[in-house]
């Protein structure tokens with residue numbers, strides 16, 4: 396902000412916060428909705444009930460402006476697109492990228508074109524894209540078909556791709572790792588994360604690597620010019636653990652899944668674009684991939700909401716679901732410090748959250764009835 400600007404100072408988003416760690420210059424117009432700076436919440440009740448001394452934190456990315464982690468990458472992708480003079484952006488999406496692209500395009504005065512799989516987007520995400528004025532193209536195919544089409548159409552029309560194959564997306568997303576290291580005063584021992592198109596796990600690995608002054612083959616932009624090299628925040632990196640839904644788990648099958656299926660629609664992806672980067676993150680860190688069932692991930696989503704007061708979407712619960720299983724089996728050893736990314740807010744998909752839950756009770760509007768209903772639960 397120029398010195399002559401007398402408006403009150405406030406948090407203005409992650410590009411301003413991490414400017415010297417990001418590939419931006421004074422010529423880059425900052426398109427921001429004050430994303431980032433999300434809470435890192437220590438779980439209290441779940442570990443106690445589990446009887447473990449593993450210290451588990453969740454990074455609640457559902458509290459970004461469009462209620463998912465995508466805003467971190469989108470502020471970078473759209474700012475760089477604006478710098479390059481783009482008038483329109485395009486993405487394929489399972490819903491969150493499209494919501495974020497739509498919002499940041501609105502902020503930038505651009506047009507967003509979003510390709511979504513027909514009938515597989517929760518209402519909250521679709522509402523966001525529509526509300527922000529995106530051109531919504533519902534394709535008769537899945538996310539992987541949309542991704543292929545986006546790459547093809549970008550060669551034929553003046554539109555900038557803002558999916559995570561755009562390296563600026565990962566640069567924005569790496570800042571979540573910086574925030575975690577700053578909040579804890581050290582890197583966690585394990586970082587657990589849901590994996591769909593595999594951009595986020597790759598972004599975190601870049602961030603953790605930079606935070607401890609390591610260069611990593613994963614970093615497609617710094618190429619040995621790691622911005623924290625001379626001034627590291629920490630001297631360790633976490634073991635990276637990526638979890639997938641078992642009906643959409645190409646990293647477990649070691650090949651693309653042609654017809655991915657899961658109720659966690661955000662990660663209903665069979666052909667992840669950041670395949671090599673995600674493998675590098677897991678291999679370089681000594682981590683692993685694993686899978687969880689839809690029943691398991693929904694049970695974890697409900698448990699987190701009921702026992703800790705944190706409401707995330709089904710795909711987000713995959714990280715904690717896998718982490719808790721690995722804590723129980725000892726694969727994540729006693730005494731560890733664990734962080735789990737909760738990628739999106741539960742309100743994105745309210746239908747799934749109330750599925751099979753105790754029904755709402757209807758009572759007469761008189762004291763007697765309300766009192767009786769309360770006492771029945773005490």
Ligand code: F0G
Pocket residue numbers: 463465487488489490491492493559589590591592593594595596661662708710711738739
């Ligand atoms: N969790 C949520 C809530 C997501 O929306 C996504 C991806 C992921 C996890 C997986 O992250 O793709 O970086 O491995 N959603 C994309 C979208 C694909 O279009 O919104 P990833």
